[in-house]
Amino acid sequence: MKASIGESLGDYTRHEILSTMESESQKIFKENHPKFTPNQLIETMSRKGIKFNLMSREEAKKRITENTYYFKVGVYRHNFIKDENGQYSNLDFAHLDDLAILDMRLRKILLNMSLDLEHSLKTLVNSIVTMDKLEDGYQIVQDFSTTHKFDLSNMYGIYDKRSHYLNPVKNKHSSCTSVWVLLELMSFGELSKFLEFYFDRTKISKKRLVYPAKLIRYAKNVRNAAAHNNPIILNLSGMTSISPDPKIMQTNHKMGLDKSLYRNPRINDILCLFFLHDMYCSKGVRNHLISELEAFKKRCMRNASYYSNNNHLKELYRNLELLIDYYKFK
Known part of the structure; x- marks a missing residue:
């Protein structure tokens, strides 16, 4: 029997043609x-x-x-x-323009916080592994790679011709990767998975890792949104409520934040980032963040009159001010 035109084209070609049809x-x-x-x-x-x-x-x-x-x-x-x-x-269009500027500044602050936290948590894990007599620094990498199907080749950029920045490290360590090299090269998302993995694995210092292991996945959401320039000041009300971690809820209560606000998934992600940053970053890093937050709060007030008729945004900025003041004076 003679094949139809569609059959004679082959699966790939048919797919390509159909994908271009409107x-x-x-x-x-x-x-x-x-x-x-x-x-x-x-x-x-x-x-x-x-x-x-x-x-x-x-x-x-x-x-x-x-x-x-x-x-x-x-x-x-x-x-x-x-x-x-x-x-x-x-x-007014000026309201949209102002919110876009504020959101850009907030994203930069949140991204810097994510970078601070990433460095601090990698330092913490490195320190704990170094003191753990049950770890040689190499087997843990293989176990993590196997458990999470983590491809070390991708981390080194072996298949990426543009990875010349990693060549010195790749040439020396790619055949036998240690945990200190892994921590240096892995992304924030990969660090999130590793922290959960290591918390379940380690027998020492578990109390120091409990909150990163539980909350890092939420902080990761903020980091990704900020890094990819996704809007933050958006959909901050009316979303499906969640139940935050009890420690986060306790902190939110101390700050006086509105419960309906911090049950919003986006707000919860930001609060988790603040909580971890406060708990694990150094005093110098925290003081620098406070200066950035104070400047941001001042910028928010510049056009506060724009939102005098928008109860949602007024409430959002009031709670943001509570968060900044708590971080500053606690």
Whole structure:
């Protein structure tokens, strides 16, 4: 029997052809979300009720053309409500621009905190392993690699021609990797898995590792969002509630944070990062963070009047101030 055209093409070729064919839903989506020029974007925002009183249309156009882009700024409109006609209430483009700037600054602070924490926890684990008479520093790497199907070749970038920065380490250590080399090269996400693994494995200093092992996965979420420039000040209310760790809940209670806020998964991730940073980073590192947080709090207050009619954002910033003050004075 003669093969059909589809059969004669082969599975791979059929897949490639089908993947390039536009579905009806894709066609409709494109029609509803066409490419817009800056002027068209301004008009579209205006039709949705976004005002240009605090920042003129020309200034807004310059912002989304030279300093940022609409998708990066426009996403913050979800922090504002619409009226019964689907129009945004009390929303000016300047509000979106201000939130985008604040979020950028917050992401930088959270990313720096993540880097501080990563260094401190790697130092802690290195110290514990060094004092552990049951570890030779090598077998633990093999056991972790086997348990978590961790590919050491990927860590060294053996299959990546651009990995010349790692060549000196790779040439010397890739054939027999020690835990101190592993800790130096592994990512934050890999460190998260390793801490959980090592907590279950070690017989010493378990109390020093209990909170990193339990909470590092939440701090990792913040680190990834900040590193990839994902918006932080977004969807901070109305999400599915979670039950934070009892120690985190106790700390939140001391700070006076609103319970409905810290049960939000995004807020919980941030609070876990703060908790671990406070517990494991040095005094000098903490003092530097306090200076950054104070500057951020001051910047938040610059345009506080923008959000006088937005109870959600007012409550968010009030709790953020409580968090900063607690971290500073505790």
